[in-house]
Amino acid sequence: MLLQAAKQIGAGLATSGLAGAGVGVGVVFASLVIGTSRNPNLKDELFKIAILGFALTEAIALFALMFAFLILFS
Amino acid sequence: MFNTTINLKSAFQSPLEQFEILPLFKTLGLTITNETVILSLVFIFIFLFFKASFNQNDNSLYVIPHRWQVIIEIIYKMILAMVTDNISGDKGQFFFPLVFTLFFFIVSLNLIGLVPYSFTLTSHLIVTFSLSTAIFIGINIISFRLNGIKFFSLFFPAGTSLALGLLLVPVEIMSYVFRPISLGIRLFANMMAGHTLLKVFAGFAWTLMGCSGILFFTHFVPLLVLLPLIGLELGVALIQAFVFSVLTCIYLNDGINLH
Numbered sequence: 001m002l003l004q005a006a007k008q009i010g011a012g013l014a015t016s017g018l019a020g021a022g023v024g025v026g027v028v029f030a031s032l033v034i035g036t037s038r039n040p041n042l043k044d045e046l047f048k049i050a051i052l053g054f055a056l057t058e059a060i061a062l063f064a065l066m067f068a069f070l071i072l073f074s
Numbered sequence: 075m076f077n078t079t080i081n082l083k084s085a086f087q088s089p090l091e092q093f094e095i096l097p098l099f100k101t102l103g104l105t106i107t108n109e110t111v112i113l114s115l116v117f118i119f120i121f122l123f124f125k126a127s128f129n130q131n132d133n134s135l136y137v138i139p140h141r142w143q144v145i146i147e148i149i150y151k152m153i154l155a156m157v158t159d160n161i162s163g164d165k166g167q168f169f170f171p172l173v174f175t176l177f178f179f180i181v182s183l184n185l186i187g188l189v190p191y192s193f194t195l196t197s198h199l200i201v202t203f204s205l206s207t208a209i210f211i212g213i214n215i216i217s218f219r220l221n222g223i224k225f226f227s228l229f230f231p232a233g234t235s236l237a238l239g240l241l242l243v244p245v246e247i248m249s250y251v252f253r254p255i256s257l258g259i260r261l262f263a264n265m266m267a268g269h270t271l272l273k274v275f276a277g278f279a280w281t282l283m284g285c286s287g288i289l290f291f292t293h294f295v296p297l298l299v300l301l302p303l304i305g306l307e308l309g310v311a312l313i314q315a316f317v318f319s320v321l322t323c324i325y326l327n328d329g330i331n332l333h
Contacts, residue, residue: 062264
């Protein structure tokens with residue numbers, strides 16, 4: 001019972017890593033907006049890079065999620 | 075897999091249940107699992123996808139493409155632009171078939187996983203990890219063949235003093251060694267987390283369906299949320315395949331041109 005409770009608390013704490021990833025994704029798209037507004041000609045090129053940056057940042061968030069699952073189901 | 079008995083309380087099991095590898099039957103000492111079935115389906119699909127675009131009489135491509143061939147040409151152009159943008163120099167063209175095959179393989183595995191009651195191969199760490207490790211070993215061999223002993227200059231950033239280099243070289247080696255690990259984990263974690271999310275939301279709807287009275291109609295809310303989520307998953311499946319091949323290109327560029 002105590003182990004179960006500790007697992008639940010640990011999994012909950014593991015998701016707090018998502019805060020940083022949220023900031024990261026926000027920064028990526030904020031920079032995209034700023035970059036596009038400064039030079040609209042580069043829109044397509046910047047969007048490609050932003051998608052790559054978004055995927056790389058999002059993966060970090062998913063590491064936290066993976067650890068939550070590892071704690072819960074192992 | 076198929077829950078035919080309507081037992082509402084026990085029907086919603088762990089959301090990770092969908093990733094189980096189930097042995098279907100055994101022949102000649104081989105166990106045919108659902109993983110094997112999906113993998114063979116993907117190979118058949120890829121073969122037919124390209125076969126259908128060829129001229130059926132003499133296996134050549136049309137000069138004026140029909141619709142099917144246009145789809146393949148769009149993907150071809152996209153990957154070619156990706157390879158030439160990311161790998162500088164004319165050696166990049168040489169690796170186009172590798173990147174094209176890689177992209178097509180991963181995108182097919184990701185998309186076949188979105189079919190209900192299907193199975194996502196890329197949500198298994200062993201599949202993505204063996205792919206990324208094979209690529210990593212291959213890039214090392216290519217880089218050694220091309221650059222010889224100069225390959226080790228990859229770990230020493232240009233324009234650093236010797237004192238700073240002592241600090242930076244271990245860091246660079248660490249980041250180099252972690253490349254295949256992060257490449258494999260990224261694809262695996264994205265696919266697994268996405269499919270688990272879909273299952274969790276479906277579970278909400280399923281549990282609410284068991285309620286009586288006016289509460290029964292609230293199960294439409296999670297189902298409505300599920301709809302955009304499936305669209306998101308479709309995007310993630312495409313983006314992750316794209317990111318995997320872009321990163322392969324970037325690592326290849328590092329290996330070929332050093333920096």
